[in-house]
Amino acid sequence: MTRIGIYILLMVGLIVFGYPFVWMISASLKPELEIGALTLWSSDFSSKNYELVVNRIPVFRALLNSTIVSVSVTISVLIFGSMVGFALAKMRFFGKEILFVAILFTMMIPFQITMIPQYILMVWLGLTDTYLGLIAPYAMTALSIVLFRQFFMSIPQALIDAARVDGCSDLKILFKIVWPLSRPVIVTVGILTFMTVWNDVLWPIIVIRERSMMTMPQLVALFVTGGEAEGQLGAMLASATMLALPVIIAYSFFQRYFIDSMATTGLKG
Amino acid sequence: MKSVHTLISRIRESEKNGYAFILPYIIFFCLFIAYPLIFSFILVFHRWNIVTPMEWIGLRNFIRLFQDPLFARAIINTLIFLVLHIPLQIVIALFFALLLNSAIKLRGLFRSVYFFPVVVSGVVVTILWAQLYNYENGLFNHILTALGFSAIPWLVDPAFAMPSIAIMATWKNVGLYIVLFLVGLQTIPSYLYEAAEIDGASKNYQFFKITLPMLNPTIVVIFILSTIGGFSLFIEPYIMTGGGPMNSTLSAMLYIYNQAFSFNHMGYAAALGFVFALIILFVVTLQRRIMETEDYST
Numbered sequence: 226m227t228r229i230g231i232y233i234l235l236m237v238g239l240i241v242f243g244y245p246f247v248w249m250i251s252a253s254l255k256p257e258l259e260i261g262a263l264t265l266w267s268s269d270f271s272s273k274n275y276e277l278v279v280n281r282i283p284v285f286r287a288l289l290n291s292t293i294v295s296v297s298v299t300i301s302v303l304i305f306g307s308m309v310g311f312a313l314a315k316m317r318f319f320g321k322e323i324l325f326v327a328i329l330f331t332m333m334i335p336f337q338i339t340m341i342p343q344y345i346l347m348v349w350l351g352l353t354d355t356y357l358g359l360i361a362p363y364a365m366t367a368l369s370i371v372l373f374r375q376f377f378m379s380i381p382q383a384l385i386d387a388a389r390v391d392g393c394s395d396l397k398i399l400f401k402i403v404w405p406l407s408r409p410v411i412v413t414v415g416i417l418t419f420m421t422v423w424n425d426v427l428w429p430i431i432v433i434r435e436r437s438m439m440t441m442p443q444l445v446a447l448f449v450t451g452g453e454a455e456g457q458l459g460a461m462l463a464s465a466t467m468l469a470l471p472v473i474i475a476y477s478f479f480q481r482y483f484i485d486s487m488a489t490t491g492l493k494g
Numbered sequence: 495m496k497s498v499h500t501l502i503s504r505i506r507e508s509e510k511n512g513y514a515f516i517l518p519y520i521i522f523f524c525l526f527i528a529y530p531l532i533f534s535f536i537l538v539f540h541r542w543n544i545v546t547p548m549e550w551i552g553l554r555n556f557i558r559l560f561q562d563p564l565f566a567r568a569i570i571n572t573l574i575f576l577v578l579h580i581p582l583q584i585v586i587a588l589f590f591a592l593l594l595n596s597a598i599k600l601r602g603l604f605r606s607v608y609f610f611p612v613v614v615s616g617v618v619v620t621i622l623w624a625q626l627y628n629y630e631n632g633l634f635n636h637i638l639t640a641l642g643f644s645a646i647p648w649l650v651d652p653a654f655a656m657p658s659i660a661i662m663a664t665w666k667n668v669g670l671y672i673v674l675f676l677v678g679l680q681t682i683p684s685y686l687y688e689a690a691e692i693d694g695a696s697k698n699y700q701f702f703k704i705t706l707p708m709l710n711p712t713i714v715v716i717f718i719l720s721t722i723g724g725f726s727l728f729i730e731p732y733i734m735t736g737g738g739p740m741n742s743t744l745s746a747m748l749y750i751y752n753q754a755f756s757f758n759h760m761g762y763a764a765a766l767g768f769v770f771a772l773i774i775l776f777v778v779t780l781q782r783r784i785m786e787t788e789d790y791s792t
Contacts, residue, residue: 231597235604238590242669243607246614248633249622261631263640305522308515318512331527335774336726337747337767341754342530342537348544365522395511424615426729431755442617446733449621458625465621469614476613480606483613488673 246469253462260458274463281453281460284467286437287444294359294440295422301364302418303411309365310373311399315385325374332367336427344431358432359440363422368490369414376410377403413486416479423472441468537764544758555765565766567741568749569773571656575745576724578660583720584713587668591675592705605676609669616666620733623662624649627734649735652742659730659743667723671716678712679705714785718778725774746770 251265253274259267278284312318313325343362352358380403388398404411429443439447445464448454454461476483538555540548559565590608594601611619626633627648635645648658682705690700728747731737737744737752750770754763 231593235590235593235597235600238593239604239607242611242665245622245626246610249618249625252625260625261628261633261636263633263636305518309519312512312515316509316512316515318509321512324516327523331523334527334531335722335767335771337750337774338534338764338771339527339530341760341764341767342533343526344754345533345544345760346525346529362526365519370519395515420613424617426615426617427751431751442615445621446617446729450733450736458628458631461621462625465618469618472614476606476610480609481602484606484609484673487612487670488677 246473249462249469250466253459253466255459257457257459260462274457274459275467277457277460278448278464278467282444282448282464283437283439284441284444284464287439287441288467288471290356290438291423291441293356295419297356297360298363298422299415299419301360302366302369303415305365306369306414307373307377307399307404307407307411309370310375311377311395311403313370313374314377315380315382316395328367328370332371340427340431347432353432354435354438356438359429362428363418366418369418372410372414372490373407376407380406412482413489416482416486417490420472420483534764534768537761538768540761542760544760548761551761555762556769558762559765559769564741564744565746565749568744568746569770571742571744572725572727572746574656575660575663575727576721578657579663579724580717580720582660582664583668583671584716586664587671587675587716588709590668590672591679594672594676595679605673608672611666612669614666616729617733619662619666620730623665624734627658627662650739652740655735655739655742659727659734663724663727663730667720671720674712674716675709678709682708710785714782717781717785721778721781722774725770725777 247265251267252260254270254272255262255267256269256271256273259269309328313321347353347358350358352361384402385398388402393402424442425440426442426446429440430446433439433443436444445468448464449461454464537548539550539552541551541555542548594604597604629635629645629647629650632648634648639645647654649655686704686708687700690704695703726747727745728751731743731745731748732751735743737748746766747770750763750766753759753766
């Protein structure tokens, strides 16, 4: 195939994957009647659709909720995941092998089985409609432990022994000596966790019923399906754009990290 | 006695901090993994709406499940989705990966645009595509009618609705698989192609005898990843069609969700989840078997 042919096909791909988002942003700014049009330009762009969304649903509260939940989960997964990963990679204790096998096994349990009892647990603990109810079931993940363990195996034991001789506690060794050397795995686990939690809808739909506690994807999904948008296409697209915007911004700065994180874990999984 | 002694001495020799480090996870494991597994196994033998006490009904949930036409429908719908989605995804991903692999300039730009739908929330993608698929006013039908074709009832006709969702899901996920294929392509040693070139093998022959076999591990990974992902199909039909028209997009996950959280049939939903998980396990194991035997034959 000729060089030009290849680039023409790649450009077609660019349009196929990129144009719908550009169209979405432009359509969200257009008056209702012009949305069906192919063209991006309109003579009367306005923020009317956004005003409607902001007036109908607590968007900013939902963005705040999503941020609180995603940041908390990410911090928790990084701290506890690295602790367990460190214990599995660098410490000797009885039962280590069984624990590792059990962790690998948990990766194969489908959510279809655990979601109902987890919801009932939340009801019993009184955690429905709370941040903790959204955070707790994600606070530690098997994938993060496995990734941390794998990375820590490559850190020389001599380094850790030397620190011990100097009287460093294990916690200090992990967070002061090993963490600074582990940037790649911290970035990978951090991005993956944050993205999964930020985009998750199923669990929020299950445990959160009160509007002021809803996460952003949940609120937007409810807005579109629950009749509050009153069939206004422009408003629906505006709400979707507001949900996508933080990700668009983060992605445009850190795209390489996003792609690498997802590709490496995809291959290991 | 001796084994008990060695056990005790092995625990004594262990680093105490090892246990301290894993303690939070052990608590987490008991609460959010072990307990749900055990409880769901108890739940499947009960009728329960959360409010009134649980009522033991033996195997009745399972008997009902096997006679439930909607569950059968939901499983078939999910399988239809997988059968359309996976091959489409693999072919398109491989196509773009090969293009990208031979293009040097701007590869990073193309790759990051193709990957973008992967990072965006499924809610955004579904809302966007619902507009694109709109029968009267959607972008796709505008293009089709402008080109002189007749409009397609994407989400309105039961025969088209699930394929439409499969196309959308492919568009959303394919970027990840393009990147995985690209990684796979770059691990193929170039001397294989050089040797084939010297032997006068055609480009087609090289593709089928070198590229495809060398990509087999990647294909297996993609197959299994997208099978597991496809079985949890939920938010797309939930937002786009609500399972309609005429239950043609009712996925298994959506049906379980409805039983549990719309009708409060906790015991029945748990039984559905249990059987569905067994089906997933069966399909994934079967795939592994088939692909691994294929691997030996090449």
